[in-house]
Amino acid sequence: MNADRAEMNAGVQSSGGPAEPAAPLAPGPGAGEKGLKAGALGLVSSVAMGLSSTAPAYSLAATLGLIVAGVGLQAPIVTMLAFVPMLLIAYAYRELNAGDADCGTTFTWASRAFGPRIGWMGGWGIIVADVIAMANLAEIAGIYGFRLLGFDSLAESRLWTTVAGVSWIAVMTAVCYVGIEVSAALQRWLVCAEVAVLALFAVMALVRVYADGPPAAIHVSASWFNPLHVPSAEKLTAGLLAAVFIYWGWDTAVAVNEETADSKHTPGRAAVVSTVLLLGIYALVATSAQAFAGIGTEGTGLGNTANSGDVLSGLGGAVFGTTGPGWFFTKLLIFMVLTSAVASTQTTILPLARTVFSMAAHKAVPSRFARVHSRFLTPTWSTVGMGLVSIGFLVLLTVISHDVLADSISAVGLAIAFYYGLTGFACVWWYRGLLTRSPRDLLFKGVLPGLGGLLMLSLFCYAAFVVYAAPDYGSTSYDLPILGRTGGVSVVGLGALLVGVVLMLVITREHTAALKLQRGLLPHHLPSLTGAEAASRYVPADSRSGVGGDWFDVIPLSSSRVGLVVGDVRGHGLRAAATMGRLRTSVRVLARLDLAPDELLARLDDVVGQTAEERAAEERAQGRGGGTPGAGGDEALGVTCLYAVYDPVSGRCSMARAGHALPVVVDPARGAVSRPGLPEGPPLGLGGAPFQSVEFQLPAGSLLALFTDGLVQAPDHDTETGIGLLTGVLAECRRPLEELCDRTVAELLPGPVDDDAALLLVRTRMLDEQQVAVWELDADPESVARARSVTSGQLVEWGLDDLSFTTELIVSELVTNAVRYASGGPVQVRLIRDRSLVCEVADTGHTSPHLRHAAADDEGGRGLFIVAQITQRWGTRYTSTGKTIWTEQPLPTAE
Incomplete structure (x- = not known):
C-alpha cells in the first residue's frame, strides 16, 4: 500500500497535471493516513466529546420517565446496570483502537475480523443510529429553543419544530466542517456547564427531600438498588433497553481517534472514562429525581405519562422554585437540555461523518466521500452529505407521520445494540490468537468484550422479536405477510438494517469478484519438483482498498532448474487482479525461454511499458486523457517483482528484483538468517537503472x-519489526514448510490485514552425483562417435537401455551441429537422470539452431526436426560463455 501511494504521487507529479484541488481525496485508507488533522485533541477534549455525544441532560429528560414506567422504584439500579454492557464494549473499543486507530471504528474492525460484508453492516449500523438520532435531537433542540424563549405555541407546531431542527442540523454541520478544534472547544464549555447544572439539580433535590420536600417525596431506600425487585424479566429488559440509550454516544471519543494525540491509547481511555463519569451522573440524578418526585402518575411524578418525554422541565420549577434565583435556575436547566441536544447533534455528526469518510477511503462507498478540506483538514463530502441526509430523514418522516418518527427514535436502540455487539465479537475474534498470551489479554481482549457482545446480542434479539414486535408497543404497527400484526418499532429498526443488507450485497460485489478472480489466477497447487520443495500462503486484505494483485509462482525450467517469482501489483479491485494474471502469464512465458533473471525483468518491463502506451493511446482516441503513458492508471506501472532461478545440479541461485523486498535465506547447518544483497532495480514500467542479477x-x-510487503507491514508493527518476526519463525528451518507457513501467518498477521500478503517458502535440494554425468569433448568430428559411446554406457549403468537408441541419435545430431557451427571451443555433453532424462550439449557458439522442414531434395536440415519428434521438450539456453541445447525424454515406466 505504501508503494502504491508513492507511485500514485510520483505519477501525479510526472504527468504535469493540475494543482491539488481544494478538497483532495484521502491520501490513504490506513489509520493516520487519511489526511485528517492529527494531534488536535487531548484526553480532556476526547472525554468531553464522549460525554457531549451522550447528551446527559436530554437523555435523562427523555428516558427517565420511560424507565420508571417499566421498572418502578428500581429505576436507579436499572440505570446503573445498563452501565455494565457499555463498560464491557468500551473495553472492546479500547483494545481494538490500540491495535488499529482507524476513524471507521466498527466498520474497519469488523471488516478485518469477519470480512468486508460484515464490516459494511457494522458501518451501516452506525449510519442508521446516528441519522435517526440526529433528526430526533435536532427536533428536540427546536422544541426546547422555543420553550426557552417563551414561544410555547411554536413548540407545539410540527412545521416550526421541523424548521428549527433543520436549522440546528445545518448550524452544527457547519461547526463540524470548519474544524475539529472548534468543535472540541465548544464541547468542553457546554459539557462542563451541563454537568454542573445537573449536579446542582441533584443536590438541591436531595436537600429538599430531607428538608421540606413535597408530599410525593420519598427517602432513598436500599431496595431501589436491588434488581430482584423488578416485577418481571420483560420489564427489566425494556428498562435496560431504555437505559442503554442514555449511555450511547461515548464512542464519539474513539471515532475522532485519528485527530487525537496518542491515537492508539488516548481515545480508548477517553471511552472508558466517559462511561464511568456517565454512571456517576446518571446514578446521582436518577436517584435524586425519584426521591423528590416519586413514581406517581400525577403531577410531577416520574410515572406520569404526560411528562415521560421530558421529566426535567417540570421538575426544574419544583426543585428550584419559580421566583427569584429559582426562576433563573429553572430556565438554566431548560437551557441545559437544549444545549445538551444541540451539543449531541454536533458530536453525532462527527462519528457519522468519519465512519462514512473511512468507508469511502476503504472503497466501501463512493470515493467522493473521502475528500478532505485542504485547510480545515476535515471530511468535506461526508460531513455535508450526512448533514443533508439527516435533514432529509427528519423532513421525510415528519411529513409521513410523526408517529413513525417517534417509533424510529425507539428503533435506534436496535442499531446501537447491533453495532456495539458486533464490536465486542470483533475484538474477541481479532485477538483470538493472543488470548493465551497473558491473563490481561484474556480478560480485556476476550472475556470482557465477549460478555459485552453477548449482552448486546441478547438485548437486540429480545427487543426486536419480543418487546418491540408486540403490536401494542409504540405508536404504530404494521400487518406483515406471514408474521401478522407487528410493532412499528421492530419493523422500522429491522427494516433499516435489512436495507443495509441489500446495499451491502450491491456494494461489496466488486470486492467478492476481485477476490474470486485473484484466487482463481494464483497457483492452486505448487508443482512437485526434485530440485526444491515449496509451500505458499496468500492472505487477502480485509477491505476493498487492500485487495490487489500479489502473486507468487514456482515454474519448472529446463535441466531440473526451478524458477521462483513473487510480485506485488499496486492498486486494488478487479483491474489489479486482472493485471496480476496478465503479468503472471507473461513471467511464465518468458521463463520458458530460459532467460536470466535480469533479462526476464527487462522483457517484463517492456511488456508493462507497451501496455501503458497502448492504454494511453486508447484514452487519447476516446478523448479521456492527455495521452501521457501511465496517466490512465495502469496498475502494472510500479509493480514490484523478484525473480530467481535455482539449479539443483550446481546449487547456484541467481536473482534479480524490480523494486521488491529482499528475500530471507536460512542456512540449514547453523540456522543463520541472512538477506542477500541484491541491487534494488526500479519498479516495472517506471524506467531507470537496468536490472542486475x-x-x-x-x-x-x-x-x-x-x-x-503486506506480510511484514501490519497495523501493529512496522516493516523492520515484521522482518524480525519473520526471521524468528524461519530460524527453526527444519520444521515442515506447511507448518512454517502457518506459523509465519499467525505470528505476523494475527489480526487485521490492510494489504494483500503473499508468502513463498522454498527448501532447496541437490541432485545426487550419481544422477549427473558430464564429458568434455574436443570440437572435432571424431568426438561424435565418442559422445555416442559414453552416452550409451551411462544409460546402461542407469538401467535405461530402452532410451539408448534415441539418446544416441540426439547426442549425435547435437554434437555434430556444435562441431560444425561453434567457434572451435570445447563441447560439453551432460546427462541428468531426474523425473525425465535430460540431455545437454553446450558449446561456445551463440548462433541459435532453428527447426525447419527440409524440402525433398535437401541434403540436410532434418536432424533437429528428428530430435524434436523423439523428445518431449527441447530448447536453447544461453550463458555467458556460449549456449546449451537441451532435450527431455520421459523415463520408461514399469509395466
Whole structure:
C-alpha cells in the first residue's frame, strides 16, 4: 500500500497535471493516513466529546420517565446496570483502537475480523443510529429553543419544530466542517456547564427531600438498588433497553481517534472514562429525581405519562422554585437540555461523518466521500452529505407521520445494540490468537468484550422479536405477510438494517469478484519438483482498498532448474487482479525461454511499458486523457517483482528484483538468517537503472522465503519489526514448510490485514552425483562417435537401455551441429537422470539452431526436426560463455 501511494504521487507529479484541488481525496485508507488533522485533541477534549455525544441532560429528560414506567422504584439500579454492557464494549473499543486507530471504528474492525460484508453492516449500523438520532435531537433542540424563549405555541407546531431542527442540523454541520478544534472547544464549555447544572439539580433535590420536600417525596431506600425487585424479566429488559440509550454516544471519543494525540491509547481511555463519569451522573440524578418526585402518575411524578418525554422541565420549577434565583435556575436547566441536544447533534455528526469518510477511503462507498478540506483538514463530502441526509430523514418522516418518527427514535436502540455487539465479537475474534498470551489479554481482549457482545446480542434479539414486535408497543404497527400484526418499532429498526443488507450485497460485489478472480489466477497447487520443495500462503486484505494483485509462482525450467517469482501489483479491485494474471502469464512465458533473471525483468518491463502506451493511446482516441503513458492508471506501472532461478545440479541461485523486498535465506547447518544483497532495480514500467542479477551458492536444505510487503507491514508493527518476526519463525528451518507457513501467518498477521500478503517458502535440494554425468569433448568430428559411446554406457549403468537408441541419435545430431557451427571451443555433453532424462550439449557458439522442414531434395536440415519428434521438450539456453541445447525424454515406466 505504501508503494502504491508513492507511485500514485510520483505519477501525479510526472504527468504535469493540475494543482491539488481544494478538497483532495484521502491520501490513504490506513489509520493516520487519511489526511485528517492529527494531534488536535487531548484526553480532556476526547472525554468531553464522549460525554457531549451522550447528551446527559436530554437523555435523562427523555428516558427517565420511560424507565420508571417499566421498572418502578428500581429505576436507579436499572440505570446503573445498563452501565455494565457499555463498560464491557468500551473495553472492546479500547483494545481494538490500540491495535488499529482507524476513524471507521466498527466498520474497519469488523471488516478485518469477519470480512468486508460484515464490516459494511457494522458501518451501516452506525449510519442508521446516528441519522435517526440526529433528526430526533435536532427536533428536540427546536422544541426546547422555543420553550426557552417563551414561544410555547411554536413548540407545539410540527412545521416550526421541523424548521428549527433543520436549522440546528445545518448550524452544527457547519461547526463540524470548519474544524475539529472548534468543535472540541465548544464541547468542553457546554459539557462542563451541563454537568454542573445537573449536579446542582441533584443536590438541591436531595436537600429538599430531607428538608421540606413535597408530599410525593420519598427517602432513598436500599431496595431501589436491588434488581430482584423488578416485577418481571420483560420489564427489566425494556428498562435496560431504555437505559442503554442514555449511555450511547461515548464512542464519539474513539471515532475522532485519528485527530487525537496518542491515537492508539488516548481515545480508548477517553471511552472508558466517559462511561464511568456517565454512571456517576446518571446514578446521582436518577436517584435524586425519584426521591423528590416519586413514581406517581400525577403531577410531577416520574410515572406520569404526560411528562415521560421530558421529566426535567417540570421538575426544574419544583426543585428550584419559580421566583427569584429559582426562576433563573429553572430556565438554566431548560437551557441545559437544549444545549445538551444541540451539543449531541454536533458530536453525532462527527462519528457519522468519519465512519462514512473511512468507508469511502476503504472503497466501501463512493470515493467522493473521502475528500478532505485542504485547510480545515476535515471530511468535506461526508460531513455535508450526512448533514443533508439527516435533514432529509427528519423532513421525510415528519411529513409521513410523526408517529413513525417517534417509533424510529425507539428503533435506534436496535442499531446501537447491533453495532456495539458486533464490536465486542470483533475484538474477541481479532485477538483470538493472543488470548493465551497473558491473563490481561484474556480478560480485556476476550472475556470482557465477549460478555459485552453477548449482552448486546441478547438485548437486540429480545427487543426486536419480543418487546418491540408486540403490536401494542409504540405508536404504530404494521400487518406483515406471514408474521401478522407487528410493532412499528421492530419493523422500522429491522427494516433499516435489512436495507443495509441489500446495499451491502450491491456494494461489496466488486470486492467478492476481485477476490474470486485473484484466487482463481494464483497457483492452486505448487508443482512437485526434485530440485526444491515449496509451500505458499496468500492472505487477502480485509477491505476493498487492500485487495490487489500479489502473486507468487514456482515454474519448472529446463535441466531440473526451478524458477521462483513473487510480485506485488499496486492498486486494488478487479483491474489489479486482472493485471496480476496478465503479468503472471507473461513471467511464465518468458521463463520458458530460459532467460536470466535480469533479462526476464527487462522483457517484463517492456511488456508493462507497451501496455501503458497502448492504454494511453486508447484514452487519447476516446478523448479521456492527455495521452501521457501511465496517466490512465495502469496498475502494472510500479509493480514490484523478484525473480530467481535455482539449479539443483550446481546449487547456484541467481536473482534479480524490480523494486521488491529482499528475500530471507536460512542456512540449514547453523540456522543463520541472512538477506542477500541484491541491487534494488526500479519498479516495472517506471524506467531507470537496468536490472542486475546476483548469483550465490545455496547449500542443500537451505530455506528461501520470498514475500510481498503486506506480510511484514501490519497495523501493529512496522516493516523492520515484521522482518524480525519473520526471521524468528524461519530460524527453526527444519520444521515442515506447511507448518512454517502457518506459523509465519499467525505470528505476523494475527489480526487485521490492510494489504494483500503473499508468502513463498522454498527448501532447496541437490541432485545426487550419481544422477549427473558430464564429458568434455574436443570440437572435432571424431568426438561424435565418442559422445555416442559414453552416452550409451551411462544409460546402461542407469538401467535405461530402452532410451539408448534415441539418446544416441540426439547426442549425435547435437554434437555434430556444435562441431560444425561453434567457434572451435570445447563441447560439453551432460546427462541428468531426474523425473525425465535430460540431455545437454553446450558449446561456445551463440548462433541459435532453428527447426525447419527440409524440402525433398535437401541434403540436410532434418536432424533437429528428428530430435524434436523423439523428445518431449527441447530448447536453447544461453550463458555467458556460449549456449546449451537441451532435450527431455520421459523415463520408461514399469509395466
